[in-house]
Amino acid sequence: MNNKEFTSELAKRLGCTIKETSDQMTSFLSELTQNLQEGNSLTIQGFGTFEVRKKSERISINPTTRQRMLVPPKLVLTYRPSVLLKDKIK
Template identity: 30%
Template sequence: MNKAQLVTKIAEKTNFTKKDSEKVLKATIESIVEALTEGDKVQLSGFGTFEVKNRKARVGRNPKTNEEIQIPEFKQPAFRAGKDLKDIINK
């Protein structure tokens, strides 16, 4: 499912226009991104948790040349599914 299909699905379920549904989706995504940027965790009960994880610097290998390369430390967004979501998917 892509963004346009998701907007259509939201519009059908809420009786909003597609334009309003797209605004709601955009605002939701922006709010989650802002929270993660500020270092906060976003927890949606029954759905899951969005958070930022720190990845330590490490040594990797270039698969073509087998040369060692330094991979710098970086932050990575992560999503952890909640119990209710896992139960629904595994039915």
């Protein structure tokens, strides 16, 4: 299912126009992105938790040349599904 199909289906279920639904989704994703950029985690009940975590620096080895490289620390986005969602998928 692509974004257009998802928006269309959601609009039908909510009884809104596709434009209104698209605007609401854009607003939601914008707010989600802004909170994650600020370093906050976001929990959606029944769906899961989005969180920004810091990966520490590590040493990586190039398999071809066997050269060791230092990979700097970085921030990564993680998602942990809720127990409810895991049960529904099983």
